[in-house]
Amino acid sequence: MHEPNHSRINLPDEAATAAFAALLAHALQPGLVIYLRGNLGAGKTTLVRALLQALGYTGRVKSPTYTLIEHYEVAGLHLRHFDLYRFRDAEEWEGSGFRDDFDGRNICLVEWPEQAAGLLPPADVSLTFEILQDGRDVLLHAYSDAGQKCLNAL
Numbered sequence: 226m227h228e229p230n231h232s233r234i235n236l237p238d239e240a241a242t243a244a245f246a247a248l249l250a251h252a253l254q255p256g257l258v259i260y261l262r263g264n265l266g267a268g269k270t271t272l273v274r275a276l277l278q279a280l281g282y283t284g285r286v287k288s289p290t291y292t293l294i295e296h297y298e299v300a301g302l303h304l305r306h307f308d309l310y311r312f313r314d315a316e317e318w319e320g321s322g323f324r325d326d327f328d329g330r331n332i333c334l335v336e337w338p339e340q341a342a343g344l345l346p347p348a349d350v351s352l353t354f355e356i357l358q359d360g361r362d363v364l365l366h367a368y369s370d371a372g373q374k375c376l377n378a379l
């Protein structure tokens with residue numbers, strides 16, 4: 226039997242995004258690489274914030290707009306939240322040490338992965354946010370067995 230490796234979910238408002246993030250939070254496994262795609266303001270950071278809160282994180286969740294990366298440890302999981310919008314080139318990649326964050330243990334959530342195309346390790350799952358007149362659609366795609374397991378667990 227083959228599970229479909231993609232699906233689309235409508236998120237009519239931010240509360241729906243938070244509910245989806247809570248489902249995803251409980252489907253996470255160490256080492257997952259999740260690309261978050263979609264335009265400025267599509268809801269990528271909102272999803273990560275709600276996901277961390279669903280795991281029990283009570284601190285502030287800042288957008289990594291300037292730092293490019295934020296680290297979190299919660300519920301026995303190690304998470305890395307990237308925003309590569311301002312990322313420039315291969316030289317910056319080498320200097321950043323980001324490669325070491327993709328260690329098979331950290332869960333890596335990456336906004337603007339296209340900015341580091343060819344450098345970034347491949348995704349297990351991508352979530353692509355589309356801005357609708359009201360709310361958002363999110364397209365889920367699995368690219369590996371681990372990613373498929375994650376989507377099946379939603």
Ligand SMILES: Nc1ncnc2c1ncn2[C@@H]1O[C@H](COP(=O)(O)OP(=O)(O)OP(=O)(O)O)[C@@H](O)[C@H]1O
Nearest residue numbers: 236237238239242265266267268269270271360361
């Ligand atoms: N399902 C939803 N329906 C309507 N509005 C939403 C929904 N989810 C999030 N939003 C709103 O959309 C905005 C999303 O902002 P957010 O910072 O999460 O975007 P982003 O994709 O991370 O953007 P950037 O690329 O600039 O980092 C917020 O104002 C949030 O309240």
Ligand SMILES: [Mg+2]
Nearest residue numbers: 269270288336
């Ligand atoms: Mg963001």
